[in-house]
Amino acid sequence: MSKSRKTAATRRQFLAVAGGVASSAFVSVRHASATPASMASAIRQVTGEAVVQPGKVQLDVPPLVENGNTVSLMVSVTSPMTTADYVKSIHIFNEKNPQPNVVAFHLGPRAGRAQVSTRIRLADTQTVVAIARMSDGSLWSAKADVIVTLAACVEDL
Amino acid sequence: MIVNSKRTQWLAPVAVMLGFAAIEVISAHAEIPLGERRSGYADLAPDTKAMQDDDTANPGMLWVQDGEALWNAKSGAANRACADCHNDARTTMTGVAARYPAFNSKLGRPIDLEQRINLCRVERQQASAFAYESKELLSLSAFIGKQSRGEPIAPPTDERLRPFLEAGLEQFNRRQGQLNLSCGQCHDDNWGKRLAGSLIPQAHPNGYPLYRLEWQAVGSLQRRLRNCIVGMRAEPYDYGAPEYVSLEIYLMWRARGLPIETPAVRP
Amino acid sequence: MASALINVPKKAKFGDVIEIKTLISHIMETGFRHSTTGVPIPRDIITSFVCTYNNEEIFRAVLYPAIAANPFFIFTTIATESGTIEFTWQGDNGFLATASATITVE
Numbered sequence: 190m191s192k193s194r195k196t197a198a199t200r201r202q203f204l205a206v207a208g209g210v211a212s213s214a215f216v217s218v219r220h221a222s223a224t225p226a227s228m229a230s231a232i233r234q235v236t237g238e239a240v241v242q243p244g245k246v247q248l249d250v251p252p253l254v255e256n257g258n259t260v261s262l263m264v265s266v267t268s269p270m271t272t273a274d275y276v277k278s279i280h281i282f283n284e285k286n287p288q289p290n291v292v293a294f295h296l297g298p299r300a301g302r303a304q305v306s307t308r309i310r311l312a313d314t315q316t317v318v319a320i321a322r323m324s325d326g327s328l329w330s331a332k333a334d335v336i337v338t339l340a341a342c343v344e345d346l
Numbered sequence: 347m348i349v350n351s352k353r354t355q356w357l358a359p360v361a362v363m364l365g366f367a368a369i370e371v372i373s374a375h376a377e378i379p380l381g382e383r384r385s386g387y388a389d390l391a392p393d394t395k396a397m398q399d400d401d402t403a404n405p406g407m408l409w410v411q412d413g414e415a416l417w418n419a420k421s422g423a424a425n426r427a428c429a430d431c432h433n434d435a436r437t438t439m440t441g442v443a444a445r446y447p448a449f450n451s452k453l454g455r456p457i458d459l460e461q462r463i464n465l466c467r468v469e470r471q472q473a474s475a476f477a478y479e480s481k482e483l484l485s486l487s488a489f490i491g492k493q494s495r496g497e498p499i500a501p502p503t504d505e506r507l508r509p510f511l512e513a514g515l516e517q518f519n520r521r522q523g524q525l526n527l528s529c530g531q532c533h534d535d536n537w538g539k540r541l542a543g544s545l546i547p548q549a550h551p552n553g554y555p556l557y558r559l560e561w562q563a564v565g566s567l568q569r570r571l572r573n574c575i576v577g578m579r580a581e582p583y584d585y586g587a588p589e590y591v592s593l594e595i596y597l598m599w600r601a602r603g604l605p606i607e608t609p610a611v612r613p
Numbered sequence: 614m615a616s617a618l619i620n621v622p623k624k625a626k627f628g629d630v631i632e633i634k635t636l637i638s639h640i641m642e643t644g645f646r647h648s649t650t651g652v653p654i655p656r657d658i659i660t661s662f663v664c665t666y667n668n669e670e671i672f673r674a675v676l677y678p679a680i681a682a683n684p685f686f687i688f689t690t691i692a693t694e695s696g697t698i699e700f701t702w703q704g705d706n707g708f709l710a711t712a713s714a715t716i717t718v719e
Contacts, residue, residue: 255613301630338543
């Protein structure tokens with residue numbers, strides 16, 4: 190392919206994106222994204238039919254993020270973290286990425302504190318859900334709403 | 347050349363900081379007063395600031411770590427490492443990134459830090475030059491840049507750089523591309539406002555190479571300049587083009603005194 | 614081998630809760646993107662991260678494509694004894710990386 194043809198093609202691509210299809214860098218617009226229903230089903234795969242109660246879990250995600258490619262997330266759970274009473278796992282879900290699962294953390298009494306931080310991707314403004322499974326089998330949850338802004342200038346890759 | 351009438355006043359103070367006798371430049375419109383110049387860091391969201399502030403959380407440090415390994419690795423037909431000539435970068439490279447691009451007498455033109463690294467590669471190590479935006483070149487320039495962290499940008503007072511500085515300034519204020527925009531229209535006239543949801547920064551080069559969340563990787567100042575040129579829907583120059591070096595010279599002069607933050611984190 | 618940055622305190626008092634930070638170089642290609650010519654880009658992610666303390670698992674994460682490039686984790690453990698804390702990342706295309714740190718517990 191000649192240089193000029195290649196350049197022309199990339200410019201068309203840029204114009205197509207600039208022409209109003211707001212898509213973040215890592216999610217193809219053609220792909221069906223996760224919906225609240227598919228998130229609910231992903232959550233059911235973890236929790237089964239057990240009741241998930243709101244509470245005990247704190248989910249810290251910035252309410253407004255500069256770029257959905259890298260979103261800081263910290264989740265903590267109120268628990269004594271003793272051998273008798275501890276957090277077994279924490280599961281993070283999202284509504285609108287192509288896939289509802291984000292990450293699952295498995296921990297135990299040796300953690301000392303039920304608190305984990307990571308960085309996630311969010312394709313769009315949406316709700317993030319955290320669910321904690323305790324050693325007694327009970328399930329607790331928290332939600333956070335995040336507004337994702339998109340970069341104003343799209344890079345030609 | 348289309349010049350906004352606002353931009354045609356003549357201004358002289360440009361020359362003073364560099365020790366030039368005088369530079370007559372088309373500038374004027376609204377070059378940011380020195381007291382208002384600030385690093386893009388100042389406008390970061392708290393989480394992004396936290397990412398840059400902590401070396402154990404800053405993903406740019408992965409590149410710095412690789413760069414340190416390259417610094418100490420023997421390479422090329424000369425079987426020589428950077429460290430064999432330059433010893434411990436922690437002392438010998440302090441301030442270097444704060445004064446590049448610099449004039450290269452042999453080539454008769456200015457070169458930026460990446461080009462300086464590649465000159466060493468070819469001439470001293472007798473190895474092949476690293477490609478622009480290669481992991482190796484980004485890592486080495488991030489490692490070298492990091493040694494100047496906290497050092498104020500101090501462009502060299504070198505009369506030979508003057509025409510290139512002038513060219514960079516002209517480029518910065520030249521309207522280009524299908525959107526018929528100049529760099530200055532965003533970054534001098536409208537910094538602090540928003541373009542869609544994004545804040546328009548003052549566009550200082552003091553954190554490069556840096557980890558950009560949009561890239562999910564470390565990238566060079568030239569990559570960022572290409573983004574802006576494409577954003578104006580103009581044709582970007584090829585990597586390594588003298589136009590980028592001129593623009594880098596002007597940007598470094600424009601950011602004089604700001605501390606180097608390499609490897610910075612930006613959205 | 615991919616480069617990783619590990620932060621574990623070198624020394625801790627017995628019983629203290631210590632913080633561990635890990636960063637590893639990885640593109641975390643989602644599998645949901647297409648190239649400019651429309652060809653799907655295959656998934657290439659880290660799927661599992663395990664941390665052991667003197668060979669006993671203390672923390673494990675299961676990763677999906679929604680984890681940002683260059684995966685970063687902060688988690689905690691109780692300083693129980695001197696020894697080695699080891700880290701293993703595994704992923705698509707046979708990706709395997711390991712790192713370790715020693716800790717002295719007084």
